[in-house]
Amino acid sequence: MRNALYSYGRLAARRPWQLLTAWLLVAAAVVGVWVAVGTSIDDAITIPGSDSSRAQEIQNAVFPASALGNGTLVFHDADSSVTSPEGRAAIEASLLAVRDVDGVTQVVPPFPQEPGQPTPRISADGHTAYAQVYFDVPPAALSEQDADRVLAAASPATDAGLEVLPGGQLAQAAAGDPGHRSELIGLAVAAVVLLVALGAAAAMALPLVSALVGLVLGLAAIGLLSQVGAIPDIATTVASMISLGVGIDYALFIVVRYRTARQEGQPHERALGVAVATAGAAVLFAGATVAVGLGGLLLAGLPLLTSLGWTAAVAVGLSVVAAVGVLPAVLGVVGSRLDAGALPRRRSKRASKAGWWHRIGERTARRPWLAVVGSLLVLAVFIAPVADLELGQQDGGHDPVGTPTRQSYDLLESAFGPGVNGPLLVVADLGDTAQTDPATVQRQAAALSSALADVPGVQSVQGPRVSTDGSGALWQVVPTTAPSDPATGDLVTELREEILPPLATDGTQLHVGGQTAAKIDFTDQVAERLPLVLAVVIALSFLLLVVLFRSFVIPLTAALMNLLSVGAAYGILTFAFAEGHLTGLLGLDGPVPIESYIPLILFAILFGLSMDYEVFLVSSIAERWHAVRDNRRAVVTGLGSAGRVVTAAALIMFSVFVSFAGQDNPLIKMFGVGLGVAVLLDAVVVRGFLVPGIMVLLGRANWWFPRWLDRLMPRVDLEASPAADETPDGLPPTDGRVAVPAR
Incomplete structure (x- = not known):
């Protein structure tokens, strides 16, 4: 792998335009097919083997039309009864027009068809009524245009002074596409962080370009794969969130490694080869660790979690492809112009000798107990609300005020009681x-x-x-x-x-x-499968780090530290949403229950991302340890080297994740806030203070590993860089280790 990546990097330096053209042709083909076929969406919750799943199967078999889209059309007159001659005439005229809308197959009016029949669709006070509207397409195919046509057809009722609102699936369609405002905000903030971290506009732009290429490729691949099995709409949003976050980070590490090699005096071709052979291999390993966490969701045996797991994994995989494949070609084109648009800088002599994270490392080495205890106290504050965590279900009543789903939910609840919104x-x-x-x-x-x-x-x-x-x-x-x-x-x-x-x-x-x-039923099965998912993800991550660092202590402490980060995420969600302390700030009007699968998905994602930061930090420390065999010195210099890049990466990911809190869907808000704050805590508190403090206290015990096991296990070297005397065909043979750099 080392030789192949190094050779690819050199090829990207020699033939950048040819490589870039080839990548663009591949991307255009994939995206073109995706645009033609679209993404198959299905938001129905199915739980294989459950009572509700069996009910759905029978219902679809004996009432085929029930599997298609439907919704309610709610009529409200605050001043008089909808059953008055004028009100009834306006509603009946509206429903007659709705029947003629393209795609509508049936309309069930609120009024009884025969005298003496019950009127369950008319409120007791007579001010509200609703009709059922059925369509000839699946629920996921209902569009904002369908909702607009139905509402336009109901104009006789609105002209008569009645309030007309869509409900159910029709209201979800009326809400339309949330757009890409969240992604744009996240990218804008990430651009500022990159500009400050890299100091030049050209260098700042490259990680953003790489991330956007990975995002588009990922969404296209997900769309094509969804033709085999439809996915929930939330899956593409979560995949976009993760793709942007890791895509920018992964590209950042390669750009930084290339720039460092150039500053060391290496020529363009060799510098790019070194960057891809080292940072590129690190990105491959980082992507694999995230995939391990996401892969655990497949063990739950639930279609929703399976979809969320594989779509996010595909998105991460294409982000890796963009960073390792496309970005080197772009770097090959940019070359020496990487520092174009540089910011003016004033750096003191002290700052040039020892950065902020190096000084933090020195203080941690002098007082490791203070760093450990202080970090644990900070984390305890965030974890403490977990004691009050209760899982529940969300409904339309938890959506932001003013959204179509919330408006119809509130109106139906006040007129017919809360149960009418979830029969x-x-x-x-x-x-x-x-x-x-x-x-x-x-x-x-x-x-x-x-x-x-x-x-x-x-x-x-x-x-x-x-x-x-x-x-x-x-x-x-x-x-x-x-x-x-x-x-x-x-x-x-x-x-x-x-x-x-x-x-x-x-x-x-x-x-x-x-x-x-x-x-x-979904909640019950999540609770049943949760221990298996946790155990497998933790075990596989532990084994990966054992192979990587040739240590049992480091992987064990890493697993424990990751659990602390996950616990902090749970505490944040409990405090912000379940207890309602931040719901006003987030555009919600009260406490929102945490769906049963949110903690499981957060665990899978955060465990993988936390492993990334563990690898970034400890690989830097391990490089110094193998060079000087002084644990304390290795921790200080390793943190000083990796801390700045890890912090910048975490700020970028925080910005991207939290930007999604601006969407209307409370579930997306939970993902954005929980992931964003937890990632920042993990990078700054856990990796910046807690892990270095523990490593200083443990000393040489960090690196204990049985010799017999060392001989048997494959080697993955995160520190080795290509030798200076490489041949034109690549690097000289090594001892079988795969080179991945510390960043």
Whole structure:
């Protein structure tokens, strides 16, 4: 690998335009196909083997139209009743026009079709009503244009003075694409950090270009792969967030290594070869560590987590490709112009001899206990709120005020009660019973309807709706509590364990489904698989560091330090969202529950990113240790060398992650705040003070490793640089070690 990367770097210096053209052609082909086919999105939550999944399967089989997109159209008149002659006429005229909208297959009006029928879609005070609108495309295919056409068709109601709002999937479509404002803000802040860290506009621009190339390639690859299996919309957002963060960081390390080689007097061709052979190999290893963390999500056995895991891993992988493949070609073109647009600098003699992080290392070496205890106290402040962490579910009532989903949620809740926003579905698989004994089926249906209506916590029951072939039936059960209320979860459990089993006779199967029930099943399975995911990710990361550093102590302390960073992220989420202390600042109007899978995803991502910073720091320390065999001196000089770059990288990633907190989706806000603050804490507090302090206290024990095991394990050398006497064909053969530099 070392020779191959070095040769590629030299090739990029000799033939930059040819390489860059080849990369651009490949990127254009991939992006062109992606633009043509798009990204297949599916936000439905499925849990294989669960009761809600079985209910969904039966529902899709006997009611195929239910698998397609649908939504509600809410009508509200604050001054009079919607059932007045004028109000009813306006609503009926609107729904008649909605039926003619392209893509609409059915409209179920709020008014009864026959005298004496119940009116569950009209509020008790008569001021609010809602209609069901069904489409001929899947939910993910509903667009903002579809919502706009439906709302435009409802103009007779708005002209009559009624308020008309979209609800459900229609409201999600009406919210539209959040755009790229968050990414642009993150890039702008990252550009400022890069400009200060690198001191030149040209050098600042290269990591941004590399990251953007990796982002576009990653999204294109994800879009193409989604044609095999659709992914949730949130997966592309999380992938974009991680891709931008690591993409800028990885490119930064290569640019810094190239610039250092040039400042040491090496010619352009050799400097670029050295940068790719050392920093490039380090980027490959760093990407692998992040992939290990993300790969752990696949063990959960849940489609949502699997999608989040592989999409983020693909995004990271393409960021690595952009940094190691495309960036060297761009550096080959830029060459000596890397310092164009340099900032004026004033540096004191003291600063030139020993940087800020070197001086911190000296103080840590003199008082390691102070650094360790002080760091732990700082982390304890951030971790402490975890004691009050309670996982829950989010619903439209947690969206920012003024968004389409929140407006319709609040209006329906005030008119019909909170449960109308998350009805449960009781699905019956009747098999052949309906055809052989229809009278029995009718008795069962009546008994089930009566039993459901009598359950405490049930507000109303609609149904049964029987399929045309008589093989299935469906009831809609509206709870008295909101979808996110724990009492709704208790109701689902009661229905499954106590109410439905006695009624499932004569071969009839009864299941509880719907998105609310699916989220409850999802939470249960996450809790069941969590220990396995944690154990595998920690074990694989530990083994990687054992091979890398030839030590048991360093990987063990790294795993413990990473867990502290993850704990800090959990504490931040609890304080900011679950307890609501920062929700006002984040555009929310109250506490927001933390979804069950958020901690698991944060663990997978943060563990990988923390390993990156551990590698960046300890590889620098290890280089000095192998040179001087003085642990204290190695810690001081290694921190002094790596601290500035690691801090700059963390500030960049913090900027990118936190910028996503500006999006409306509370889940994205949680990812942005949790990841951003935790990464900054990890780089500054954990890697800057805690790890060096512990390494000073442990002394030579850091580097203990059995000789017999050292002979058996493969070598990955993070310090070696190419020899000065390399041949034109590459580097001379080494002892089998793969060279990866300390940054």
